[in-house]
Amino acid sequence: MPVIETAVPVLLIWGLIGYLLGSIPFGLLLTRAMGLGNLREIGSGNIGTTNVLRTGSKAAAALTLFLDGGKGAAAVIAARLLAGEDAAQLAGLMAFVGHCFPAWLKFKGGKGVATFLGLMLALAWPVGIACCLTWLVSAAVSRISSMGALVAAILSSVWALLLGHASVIVLTILLTALVIWRHSANIQRLLAGTEPKIGQK
Numbered sequence: 001m002p003v004i005e006t007a008v009p010v011l012l013i014w015g016l017i018g019y020l021l022g023s024i025p026f027g028l029l030l031t032r033a034m035g036l037g038n039l040r041e042i043g044s045g046n047i048g049t050t051n052v053l054r055t056g057s058k059a060a061a062a063l064t065l066f067l068d069g070g071k072g073a074a075a076v077i078a079a080r081l082l083a084g085e086d087a088a089q090l091a092g093l094m095a096f097v098g099h100c101f102p103a104w105l106k107f108k109g110g111k112g113v114a115t116f117l118g119l120m121l122a123l124a125w126p127v128g129i130a131c132c133l134t135w136l137v138s139a140a141v142s143r144i145s146s147m148g149a150l151v152a153a154i155l156s157s158v159w160a161l162l163l164g165h166a167s168v169i170v171l172t173i174l175l176t177a178l179v180i181w182r183h184s185a186n187i188q189r190l191l192a193g194t195e196p197k198i199g200q201k
Contacts, residue, residue: 027068
């Protein structure tokens with residue numbers, strides 16, 4: 001856990017900035033702008049990359065992945081440059097929360113995987129790369145996006161410890177708990193063998 005050096009009011013401001021950045025629903029905005037329909041009425045209704053892919057547009061899915069990851073990274077980098085490491089971690093956490101629970105969508109957002117990966121890359125890039133590779137390998141082997149997300153999140157604390165970034169372990173534990181919670185329905189389908197494969201309508 002980082003040393004708390006930033007004043008509490010400043011931390012609160014960065015928490016709010018992180019939340020506002022994270023709550024931008026890029027998947028929803030992109031599918032509407034590209035004429036792909038209402039994402040809420042497609043597949044799972046989720047606003048994230050996996051559901052955007054179900055529109056049939058790989059370009060829209062790639063853009064969603066990049067922008068959802070980018071907003072997490074932007075929150076971390078801005079807070080680190082203008083405040084400190086404690087503010088960076090809080091901003092990253094709140095960007096994740098903002099993606100999952102955006103006020104403008106009645107707190108019904110995405111599952112935060114791309115935002116999680118983006119903020120980890122910005123916060124501790126070796127850990128972020130390890131998490132991305134874990135997601136890629138797990139998703140490639142299982143052909144199930146949620147499996148990749150869960151394995152990457154669960155192993156994030158292990159990677160943080162092994163790669164010398166113990167200061168982010170409290171954050172990775174919090175993020176892992178949130179990822180598991182957001183994927184509770186996916187976990188039930190995984191156990192039942194009914195979780196959709198990547199690209200499946």
